[in-house]
Amino acid sequence: MSDTFLGMPAFPQAAARAVRDRQLRANLRHATHTIRDKRARAVAELPDWAELRSAGKAIKDHTLRHLDRYLVQLEEAVTAAGGTVHWAADAEEANRIVAGLVHATGTTEVVKVKSMATQEIGLNEALAAEGVTAYETDLAELIVQLGEDRPSHILVPAIHRNRAEIREIFADRMASWGRPAPEGLTDSPAELAEAARLHLREKFLRAEVAVSGANFMVAETGTLVVVESEGNGRMCLTLPRTLISVVGIEKVVPTWRDLEVFLQLLPRSSTAERMNPYTSLWAGTTRGDGPSEFHLVLLDNGRTAALADQVGRQALRCIRCSACLNVCPVYERAGGHAYGSVYPGPIGAVLTPQLRGTASPVDASLPYASSLCGACYEVCPVAIDIPEVLVHLRERVAEQGGHPVERAAVAAAGYVLDHPAALAAAERLAGRTRALHPRRLPGPGRAWTDSRDLPEVPAEPFRDWWRRNRT
Amino acid sequence: MTSRDLILGRIRAALGDTGTVAEQPLPRRYLSAHAPADDPAALLDLLHRNLTDYRALVHRCTEAELPSRIAELLAARGSRTVAVPAGLPDGWLTAAVGVEPLPDDGSLTAARLDAVDSVVTGCALAVAETGTIVLDGGPGQGRRLLSLVPDHHLCVVRAPEQVVASVPLALPRLDPARPQTWISGPSATSDIELDRVVGVHGPRTLEVLLVTV
Ligand code: SF4
Numbered sequence: 139m140s141d142t143f144l145g146m147p148a149f150p151q152a153a154a155r156a157v158r159d160r161q162l163r164a165n166l167r168h169a170t171h172t173i174r175d176k177r178a179r180a181v182a183e184l185p186d187w188a189e190l191r192s193a194g195k196a197i198k199d200h201t202l203r204h205l206d207r208y209l210v211q212l213e214e215a216v217t218a219a220g221g222t223v224h225w226a227a228d229a230e231e232a233n234r235i236v237a238g239l240v241h242a243t244g245t246t247e248v249v250k251v252k253s254m255a256t257q258e259i260g261l262n263e264a265l266a267a268e269g270v271t272a273y274e275t276d277l278a279e280l281i282v283q284l285g286e287d288r289p290s291h292i293l294v295p296a297i298h299r300n301r302a303e304i305r306e307i308f309a310d311r312m313a314s315w316g317r318p319a320p321e322g323l324t325d326s327p328a329e330l331a332e333a334a335r336l337h338l339r340e341k342f343l344r345a346e347v348a349v350s351g352a353n354f355m356v357a358e359t360g361t362l363v364v365v366e367s368e369g370n371g372r373m374c375l376t377l378p379r380t381l382i383s384v385v386g387i388e389k390v391v392p393t394w395r396d397l398e399v400f401l402q403l404l405p406r407s408s409t410a411e412r413m414n415p416y417t418s419l420w421a422g423t424t425r426g427d428g429p430s431e432f433h434l435v436l437l438d439n440g441r442t443a444a445l446a447d448q449v450g451r452q453a454l455r456c457i458r459c460s461a462c463l464n465v466c467p468v469y470e471r472a473g474g475h476a477y478g479s480v481y482p483g484p485i486g487a488v489l490t491p492q493l494r495g496t497a498s499p500v501d502a503s504l505p506y507a508s509s510l511c512g513a514c515y516e517v518c519p520v521a522i523d524i525p526e527v528l529v530h531l532r533e534r535v536a537e538q539g540g541h542p543v544e545r546a547a548v549a550a551a552g553y554v555l556d557h558p559a560a561l562a563a564a565e566r567l568a569g570r571t572r573a574l575h576p577r578r579l580p581g582p583g584r585a586w587t588d589s590r591d592l593p594e595v596p597a598e599p600f601r602d603w604w605r606r607n608r609t
Numbered sequence: 610m611t612s613r614d615l616i617l618g619r620i621r622a623a624l625g626d627t628g629t630v631a632e633q634p635l636p637r638r639y640l641s642a643h644a645p646a647d648d649p650a651a652l653l654d655l656l657h658r659n660l661t662d663y664r665a666l667v668h669r670c671t672e673a674e675l676p677s678r679i680a681e682l683l684a685a686r687g688s689r690t691v692a693v694p695a696g697l698p699d700g701w702l703t704a705a706v707g708v709e710p711l712p713d714d715g716s717l718t719a720a721r722l723d724a725v726d727s728v729v730t731g732c733a734l735a736v737a738e739t740g741t742i743v744l745d746g747g748p749g750q751g752r753r754l755l756s757l758v759p760d761h762h763l764c765v766v767r768a769p770e771q772v773v774a775s776v777p778l779a780l781p782r783l784d785p786a787r788p789q790t791w792i793s794g795p796s797a798t799s800d801i802e803l804d805r806v807v808g809v810h811g812p813r814t815l816e817v818l819l820v821t822v
Binding site (some may be wrong): 165168169172173183184185186189190192193196197200202203205206209210219225226227231275276277278281294295296297300301304327328330331334335338339342343356358359360361367368369370372373375376377387394395397398399401402405409411412413414415416417418419420421424426427428436438442443445446448451 | 611612613615616617619620621622623624626627632633635636637638639640643659663715719720723736738739740741746752753754757776777780781785786787788789790791792793794795796797798799800801802803804806808809810811
């Protein structure tokens with residue numbers, strides 16, 4: 139696993155810090171509520187949403203059940219179309235493969251399309267260690283990269299930054315990465331986007347290698363699909379001579395026809411659009427059009443461990459739409475950084491502990507980063523029962539028996555739940571529990587109680603769970 | 610052991626419990642379209658509305674008017690150079706006097722296209738429900754970089770034959786082996802405080818000409 143987020147405090151500590159940050163909370167609240175409402179309207183346009191959702195779930199389940207077969211079929215199809223397929227068991231191997239491919243081209247720069255898989259494996263850092271600079275080209279990722287920051291949301295990774303901060307980052311930092319920001323740059327979003335266009339255009343035009351992820355891979359045809367809005371994806375997928383796509387093995391779908399389900403589910407559930415501005419589809423290489431070399435790196439990195447878990451494997455259906463983040467009361471208050479992984483929000487709370495295990499304090503605390511209110515399940519376009527997986531993972535953490543994190547988590551939860559009145563007295567409670575557990579306090583207690591305008595969503599479901607599972 | 614064998618082995622081991630469970634057929638009870646697929650005039654109106662909703666500039670004309678409309682639209686933008694994909698119908702640019710055509714014989718580079726004002730293309734099809742235009746590199750559509758680098762993309766859609774109602778009706782008409790670009794309005798970002806800014810890296814202006822007989 140990458141060390142990208144090593145040294146992160148466990149969820150409750152990070153969440154407690156985040157809920158005290160007024161700017162972050164205001165931004166998050168605005169973002170999640172706006173996207174949530176728009177999404178509801180986009181989904182309501184389709185009378186057959188429920189049927190699309192169950193088809194999406196069924197296709198993914200079917201694929202996972204025959205994952206070996208579909209990956210082999212995909213490999214054959216991509217190879218037949220002129221691509222080269224690599225298999226990476228873990229992050230380290232994936233990074234080594236990509237670095238080797240970049241070195242072979244003789245270049246020391248790559249342009250990147252936003253890709254969670256490459257963040258997960260810490261590719262940029264690994265390439266930097268090999269003397270290769272990776273330029274993020276998604277506007278939000280550019281903001282994050284120039285600000286030496288971490289993404290905080292799947293869909294809008296720089297949502298924790300406001301326009302004045304972004305202006306400052308561009309004005310201060312663009313020059314050391316390439317074309318400087320225009321003189322007299324203001325904080326109008328249009329001007330900031332224009333500055334990014336100019337800054338990145340220079341990079342697109344000279345880039346020889348691009349690195350991408352993919353939203354879907356079609357086993358029967360070898361077609362990869364990248365869904366985006368800004369056009370930086372098209373630039374990266376079209377202009378360089380060499381394209382390297384790093385994709386989790388769970389992104390495969392069996393047939394071309396299956397895209398009719400996911401290309402309806404994803405845009406509406408993610409950006410609340412009937413269709414996102416740009417979708418690129420390609421199979422291998424095409425003479426005279428686009429990259430002449432295409433490499434697909436199939437990434438395991440813990441996915442097969444998740445697959446082995448009968449309850450947890452449903453998390454592999456995730457199409458990274460981020461709808462669950464926008465409805466989550468815990469995410470709204472804690473922000474994406476508190477999750478200590480590239481996968482924030484409810485999906486992060488179930489995916490990260492499965493990909494990385496629950497050995498570290500932050501990963502062991504993630505299954506507790508939820509009130510189990512169930513809103514995430516309701517909106518999930520592939521019907522992942524996130525609360526079910528959370529409860530299951532809490533059991534797993536508890537079974538680690540004697541794990542200090544688990545003990546502290548349970549102690550904290552128990553204290554809060556046995557003193558329901560304390561839930562309202564946020565400040566006082568935080569003080570008291572700190573005294574009881576001066577060093578570590580994972581679990582939902584801190585995350586919930588440090589925030590002043592709680593509880594807007596009842597803590598009841600979690601309490602129910604606690605009472606059921608404590609005995 | 611190769612990583613390929615390792616991963617495939619892990620998958621098979623992970624799925625050990627599924628062997629005995631009978632599999633249900635895939636439920637595909639969703640609709641094949643949400644708009645009346647057999648009403649071409651209504652579909653064209655829907656496409657027009659949805660394209661406009663996503664901030665494409667939409668115009669209509671007849672086949673006979675096409676060359677003069679293209680000329681007008683290029684002139685209105687002050688375009689002096691236009692990239693011409695291989696296989697663009699001969700007549701389309703005949704009225705555009707004063708605009709230098711740059712036919713693509715495969716040698717136009719991104720750097721050259723960066724200094725070109727406009728590109729005129731056809732399309733493979735358009736999806737009414739989603740306001741989407743699909744380019745698949747067929748005749749008159751060009752290599753992908755042609756419709757990407759210039760700042761102005763003028764795309765011609767022939768109705769009714771190129772207009773389909775929905776995504777499920779579009780996919781069977783498309784070849785999965787061809788590189789495709791699905792375009793639904795000009796590029797956009799909401800990355801800064803969720804304020805929608807139109808036009809980031811792709812053509813900042815997308816104009817669509819809906820052509821009927
Ligand atoms: S878990 Fe479901 S709702 Fe959340 S990002 Fe994944 S697909 Fe979307």
